Amino acid sequence: MAENSPNLPNFLLLVRLKYVKLGYHYLISNAIYLLIMPILVAMLLHLSTLSIEDLMNHFAKLKSCSTLVVFLATVYFMSRPRNVYLVDFSCYKPHERFMMSKQLMIENMSKIFDEESLMFQKKILERSGLGDKTYIPIDTIPFKYTFSSYLNEAEEEIFGAIDDLLAKTRVKIGDIGIIIVNSSLFNPSPSLSSMIVNHYKLGVNVITYNLGGMGCSAGLISVDLANRLLQGKANAYALVVSAEIVSSAFYIGKQRSRLLPNCLFRMGSSAILLSNRSSDRPRSKYQLMHVVRTHKGADDRAYRCAYIDEDENGKRSASLSKDLMAVAGEALKTNITTLGPLVLPMSEQLLFFTSLIARKVFKRKMKPYIPDFKMAFEHFCIHAGGRAVLDELQKNLDLPEFLMEPSRMTLYRFGNTSSSSIWYNLAYSEAKGRIKKGDRVWQIGFGSGFKCNSVVWCALRAVDAAKEKNPWTDEIQDFPVHRSLLDA
Numbered sequence: 001m002a003e004n005s006p007n008l009p010n011f012l013l014l015v016r017l018k019y020v021k022l023g024y025h026y027l028i029s030n031a032i033y034l035l036i037m038p039i040l041v042a043m044l045l046h047l048s049t050l051s052i053e054d055l056m057n058h059f060a061k062l063k064s065c066s067t068l069v070v071f072l073a074t075v076y077f078m079s080r081p082r083n084v085y086l087v088d089f090s091c092y093k094p095h096e097r098f099m100m101s102k103q104l105m106i107e108n109m110s111k112i113f114d115e116e117s118l119m120f121q122k123k124i125l126e127r128s129g130l131g132d133k134t135y136i137p138i139d140t141i142p143f144k145y146t147f148s149s150y151l152n153e154a155e156e157e158i159f160g161a162i163d164d165l166l167a168k169t170r171v172k173i174g175d176i177g178i179i180i181v182n183s184s185l186f187n188p189s190p191s192l193s194s195m196i197v198n199h200y201k202l203g204v205n206v207i208t209y210n211l212g213g214m215g216c217s218a219g220l221i222s223v224d225l226a227n228r229l230l231q232g233k234a235n236a237y238a239l240v241v242s243a244e245i246v247s248s249a250f251y252i253g254k255q256r257s258r259l260l261p262n263c264l265f266r267m268g269s270s271a272i273l274l275s276n277r278s279s280d281r282p283r284s285k286y287q288l289m290h291v292v293r294t295h296k297g298a299d300d301r302a303y304r305c306a307y308i309d310e311d312e313n314g315k316r317s318a319s320l321s322k323d324l325m326a327v328a329g330e331a332l333k334t335n336i337t338t339l340g341p342l343v344l345p346m347s348e349q350l351l352f353f354t355s356l357i358a359r360k361v362f363k364r365k366m367k368p369y370i371p372d373f374k375m376a377f378e379h380f381c382i383h384a385g386g387r388a389v390l391d392e393l394q395k396n397l398d399l400p401e402f403l404m405e406p407s408r409m410t411l412y413r414f415g416n417t418s419s420s421s422i423w424y425n426l427a428y429s430e431a432k433g434r435i436k437k438g439d440r441v442w443q444i445g446f447g448s449g450f451k452c453n454s455v456v457w458c459a460l461r462a463v464d465a466a467k468e469k470n471p472w473t474d475e476i477q478d479f480p481v482h483r484s485l486l487d488a
Helices: 011-029 031-048 052-063 066-079 102-109 115-127 147-169 192-200 215-231 256-264 278-283 324-343 346-360 387-397 401-414 418-431 473-478
Strands: 085-091 178-182 207-211 237-243 269-275 286-295 306-310 316-320 379-382 440-447 451-459
Touching: 085 147, 085 278, 085 418, 102 115, 115 256, 147 192, 147 237, 147 269, 178 192, 178 215, 192 207, 192 237, 207 215, 215 237, 215 269, 215 286, 215 418, 215 440, 215 451, 237 418, 256 316, 269 418, 286 324, 324 346, 324 387, 324 440, 324 451, 379 387, 379 401, 379 418, 387 401, 401 418, 418 440, 418 473
Parallel strands: 178 207, 178 237, 379 440
Antiparallel strands: 085 269, 085 286, 237 269, 286 451, 306 316, 440 451
């Protein structure tokens, strides 16, 4: 075989380029140390030439500035934001009686849908990336839901997640001063947050919020709200509950854009406990680092791409527009433009800025440089909205299959659980024993409006998979499944 076959890439050149880039990243990332070291050496050399009397004179001058230094230090420590810790979280695992395979779902659907609508949903299910062990609430008559069934589902999911969280953290429910619940489609009166207060008989001073209609990114919005509230309340706990009552969203009709949610959304919920108590840091799993929210609601196409209204027969339901993927991509680009400077190493930022100048100022015809977010994060928790969503994000962010594994397995095992799906993703990584101290986690959520939200966490300790108990624990050895099952 020829030394440089025209059919093969020049691997030697690729390897050299790889190490040149790594060297460049190392140089830029450590530039501050390279600049400071000569200055420190010069200062030490200068101090070595001074006599004891000179040093005493310098010290006397510095002593007069001590009051100013103390004042400035006091202002700094009083004005800096409080650290917020994620003590622990839980994800609800429904009872096996709710488990439904794709084939069983089609059989039940055949009783209430016409042939055309049934075949469309069957086609979507086969390409969805969902497996045969997702959960759907079943009443006596398939998919004939009532308000009481919505409420029963809400209680089962929400109380199940909270009870598990309280058992994990050993925190008394009465010690929690802030409760935030998000559910897009089912918002009864009294609210779901009031339902929690009533069920657990909480005190009159508890602060509650109920977020509705904010889509699958509402969980991250709730984290942002909790963070803002904790900044103004010392030594407090905040409980954030994310749930989607899928029975309230089931559509029986003929419009294809409204049939899509039937095929993707499944039962699921999460509960997370946040704290700003410094005493909770040693036992907490993560520290909140950044929250970046993007809202594209000013654009009509983005505003209506995930929308709830009535069909021609007056049936209320959610519809997903064909523009959804394009809108999500645009929202993601806007979001990471803000997030990038907060998390990317300086080397990546310089490469991006250089590419931008070359294209915009010097009019060079070249592809825009896409920052390598793998240099900023060890774990990616991408909302498991559907196979097409994950495929597009993997392509845009240039992520290997290993980093997409938690999201794809969450979609396969639990389906689209709306705003709680990112927590099933993180639970998967914990069950696999992949979370190490110092690891950075990027959670990405998309929701109606249209919104793209990012939350960044830093692991405060390694998570011991052997001691962890979550929905994946008893079956984690069965994952990941082969890609052929995802494509089936």
